[in-house]
Amino acid sequence: MWEDSTAYVQQRDEYLEQVCEMALRKISIVTVCGTATNSTMKVDHYQLEHDKPMKAMRKEDLLNRSLIAHVRNEFGMVPGDFHMVLTDFDMKVKQSYEVPIALKAVLDYVDTLPPASESWSNRRRAGWCARRRTDPDRWRTSSPGSVGDEGCS
Numbered sequence: 759m760w761e762d763s764t765a766y767v768q769q770r771d772e773y774l775e776q777v778c779e780m781a782l783r784k785i786s787i788v789t790v791c792g793t794a795t796n797s798t799m800k801v802d803h804y805q806l807e808h809d810k811p812m813k814a815m816r817k818e819d820l821l822n823r824s825l826i827a828h829v830r831n832e833f834g835m836v837p838g839d840f841h842m843v844l845t846d847f848d849m850k851v852k853q854s855y856e857v858p859i860a861l862k863a864v865l866d867y868v869d870t871l872p873p874a875s876e877s878w879s880n881r882r883r884a885g886w887c888a889r890r891r892t893d894p895d896r897w898r899t900s901s902p903g904s905v906g907d908e909g910c911s
Contacts, residue, residue, distance in 0.1 A: 765840035769858040780804035
């Protein structure tokens with residue numbers, strides 16, 4: 759289902775090249791894919807290794823039609839179409855995109871949201887780097903000096 763969406767694959771591939779940048783900003787991505795009657799959802803959290811891990815959603819919640827319909831309705835997402843919504847901690851829509859958008863543009867906007875701009879800049883200057891966990895679908899970052907598969911550029 760995920761691989762059938764060219765827009766999703768394009769967006770995912772670009773974003774996975776910038777894991778460190780997302781982790782420094784503690785970005786979570788919720789992806790909903792499929793038709794109105796046959797959908798699934800996944801959640802990816804990008805965060806620092808020393809941060810308390812985000813609570814994972816139960817598998818049954820990721821397949822819950824009612825929850826997926828609520829997410830789509832809340833953010834104006836049409837089944838079958840690519841739609842990306844950027845929210846802040848308050849879960850209010852800050853930006854909405856109907857086509858894949860370059861991560862740099864998203865990060866530039868995220869960096870204007872308080873207090874994110876100050877906290878991620880401090881982590882970047884301190885030399886935090888991204889490291890892939892054993893689970894291939896989850897990324898976290900480690901402190902300076904740690905060895906990992908991925909690093910900040």
